[in-house]
Amino acid sequence: MGSSNRLFYRERSVHEILGGGLVADVMLWRRGNLTMGILLVTLAAWVVFEKSGYTLLSLVSNVLLLLIVILFLWAKSAAILNRPAPPLPELYLSEEMVNEVGAFIRSHVNDFLSASQDIALGKDARLFFKAAAYLLLISVVGSLTDFLTLGYTSLVVVLTVPALYERYEDYIDSYTILGYRKMQQLYVKFDSKFVNRFRKWILERQKLS
Numbered sequence: 001m002g003s004s005n006r007l008f009y010r011e012r013s014v015h016e017i018l019g020g021g022l023v024a025d026v027m028l029w030r031r032g033n034l035t036m037g038i039l040l041v042t043l044a045a046w047v048v049f050e051k052s053g054y055t056l057l058s059l060v061s062n063v064l065l066l067l068i069v070i071l072f073l074w075a076k077s078a079a080i081l082n083r084p085a086p087p088l089p090e091l092y093l094s095e096e097m098v099n100e101v102g103a104f105i106r107s108h109v110n111d112f113l114s115a116s117q118d119i120a121l122g123k124d125a126r127l128f129f130k131a132a133a134y135l136l137l138i139s140v141v142g143s144l145t146d147f148l149t150l151g152y153t154s155l156v157v158v159l160t161v162p163a164l165y166e167r168y169e170d171y172i173d174s175y176t177i178l179g180y181r182k183m184q185q186l187y188v189k190f191d192s193k194f195v196n197r198f199r200k201w202i203l204e205r206q207k208l209s
Contacts, residue, residue: 014166029163039159046152056148 018024025031026038048054054062074086118124119131141150165172 014162014169018162027159027162028166029159035159039156042152042155046148049148 015024015028015030018027022031026035029035049056049059071086071088077083078085115124115127115131119128122128145153
């Protein structure tokens with residue numbers, strides 16, 4: 001199928017659009033075992049949180065507590081029995097790594113603040129309506145479900161929709177483009193019948209006044 005029959009006239013494949021790396025392989029099930037493992041681990045975590053009543057903070061605290069107790073006892077017993085200490089990697093952040101992370105965060109925060117300023121000062125109406133629509137959507141979704149379920153559902157969507165689209169993209173693109181053309185035809189008819197009449201009525205009213 002040529003690029004003229006693709007959505008948005010794209011010439012790249014879905015795998016290339018998603019970056020072509022490990023993330024794209026996981027999302028498109030090129031590494032099925034890894035993708036399935038992520039889904040199963042996430043499902044297990046969701047069940048644990050939902051059924052046990054644990055919160056993320058309490059679970060992380062308990063896991064870290066268990067980990068440091070095990071490492072502490074391991075190190076003490078190794079010193080008494082003349083055994084090697086626990087094999088821990090060097091826990092150190094280099095200045096270069098900190099600067100890179102700081103520059104990345106600063107860039108995105110500045111972009112967010114700049115967009116927020118444009119919205120607050122009314123400089124970008126399109127951005128305002130887009131942000132308002134997103135916030136309204138988040139509010140509606142948040143009232144229907146909790147954050148944990150939303151996160152798991154979003155992960156399932158991310159790991160299934162791109163793969164299904166790649167598999168059936170010829171059918172999806174052709175039917176979507178056909179539907180889009182039908183909508184354009186309906187819009188043209190609506191514009192000619194109602195919008196143009198309304199414009200003519202306004203112009204006539206202005207002439208009379």
